Amino acid sequence: MTIAVTAVNPAQTEERVVAALAEVLDPELGIDVVALGLVYELHLVGDAITVQMTLTTPGCPLHDTIERDVRGRLERLDGVRYVDVQIVWDPPWHPARMSLAARDHLRL
């Protein structure tokens, strides 16, 4: 679940952005994208945020929904004007990226 963060604007703290991303749920699993380990990189520069993330599987049925939700929640943050959500497949997502709690949740 490690997220690489580069922040140029201290007003946009990593915690604030990650907290917003943690509200984005995978509606099939009921787990947020941060706990799932889907977020790879965050670039916080001025009033712009670039999110590099993946999905659990290429051709994920929730591609658009999750991308739109990420964009919407970040755009609602104070001081944010530009959000770029990049869905990447390299490296592919692996269950090892999930938080322990998320893994336990799925093993129920």
Added chain:
Amino acid sequence: VIAGARGDNAIPYGIPMRFLMAGSTALAIAWTTLALRPELLTGHLGVPAALAVTHLLTLAFATLILLGAMHQLVPVLLVTKLHAPRLGDVTFALVAPGAAAIVLGFALGYRVPLLAGGGAAVLAGLLLFDYNLVRTFLAARRRDAVSVAMLCSALYLTLTALLGLLIALRVVFPALVGVLGYATPLHLGLGLMGAFGVAIAGAGHRLLSMFVLSHGVSRARLAWLQWAVGAALAALALQTFLGWPLGPLAALLAVAAAVLFVLDAVAILRVRLRRRIEVPIATYLAGPVFLAAAVVATLAGRPDVAVMAVLLGFVTLAIAGMLVKITGFLTWQHRFAARVGSGTVPLVKDLMRPMLERVTAAGLGIGAAAACAAAAWSSTPLAGVAGIAGAIGAWALALHLAWIVVAPHTASTPVAAGPLGGPP
């Protein structure tokens, strides 16, 4: 996988849904007929009434579900747009009434005009679908064993319809008897093994992996399965049309394909992250159990029981299981995806009714098992149990799908956001 990989690849919700709803209704009607006339399970499968129910299950149920699912699934697998989504409406307008005409043609006692007219309509609809699919396939940059399985399945389905039409026309054109020989086993093989078996194996590989979160499972078994099915059907065709004495080769290759199917499912389940198996997935996984029963019945010289195990057990359970998941996803995407982020939105599983899932699984499972046993031992009481159980399961499935589509769903499941963060 189920809905669009991206919005611009998604097709209108109504196109797949009308196939899925019509198909599930056909299953309920078929099992209700068997509940009212259980003797059809113990008698000869070639009598018109039994053929009517068989085609209700194969054409009106399995074929419509397969077509509906493929309209949605194939462009997503190929990461491209469906060539002409609206052709799906025309396909439905041809295949659904065509299937009804064929069922009616058998139910009324082998009425050739209905069989021929219905067969021609179904064939035209399938050819249209093939055109749509092939154009989509050619436009795609990315193809894999799963998308190839979908394409092969569609082509096998068309050949099944073509052969079925020719078989029906033998009554009017006796010359066809000499050309076709005894083509019923090939017709059955193309439909059950080629069209439905390959589609279930392909879609199942992808959907099962996605729903239980399995990653990195080789697709080699799926590719070999397709070769085995192709070789089995080729052997059957050579036996049928050229009289080649190939003995049990086709049956052995079919058994090999069944074994590969089971091995593929086991490989996916072994590396799954979601330990708990949901009821619809368990329903899907109950299907291969009936493949084993079909193998045993074949070895025991009871092809009629084997056909019943494959159709009522493997095909019906595998489709019923995935149908609930597919309908849930499509409906969630249609009704709630746009509202994500702007309020409380139910999860996909909030659309499902666990009780109906369990009744569906138990009813269809008991129904199929009892039907096979009734046919094997010519047991009227078992046939009665099969009919009632199967009808309960099939109507529970139809009711469940209707619930998913029309009910005013609300978020009832506590979400797992935030607290699940932490170290990996």
